[in-house]
Amino acid sequence: MRIFNPRTTIIPAAAALLFAAGTAVVSAQDVIITPEQDTVIHEYVKKKPLASVSVPGVELNIGSSVPETVELHSFEDVPDVKYRYVVIDNRTVLVDPGTRKIVKVYD
Template sequence: MKIQLTTAAAGLFILLGVGAAAAEDIIIQPEEDTVIQEYVKKEPLASLKLPGVELNVGTALPDTVELREVPNVKYRYVVIDNRTVLVDPGTRKIVKIYN
């Protein structure tokens, strides 16, 4: 009985963790997304190579990577492996990857 309760408690913590992760999802409004894409086209950057860094939403970029500002948008951008990457400047985590 004690083992079953422990397993149930572990399952509950996993579910709560999934809910917390979902709450952290970043939602970029379509209008904001359009502003970002248009700005990035007007202000292109040279593409960087970051060996050992996987381009995934949620991956934190090293402090050595210079992030460029998008006016009136809280996110910054950089181009890595010819892909524009939108980054939260506070956490340096990737929030969106454009192809």
């Protein structure tokens, strides 16, 4: 007969839950765009528009991946922005060049 021991059942489960929640928070905090950078990026893409590309099967959601076949463009005059951008389906998409994941979608 097994006796319920909260130390061996609840504590490890709670620790796993906290770890998973902490991982999600860290992932969300990896994307750091200051309000000033956001404004500069928004103005930059207005002044230097790119031709829109169509990428079938790619949903324009944060966390979605952009295929390697899509060319990412850098911000020439914007300091301290590690992200690249592309215009997909007439929407400007900010992409992490290391992971090719979408970090922001501008309408």
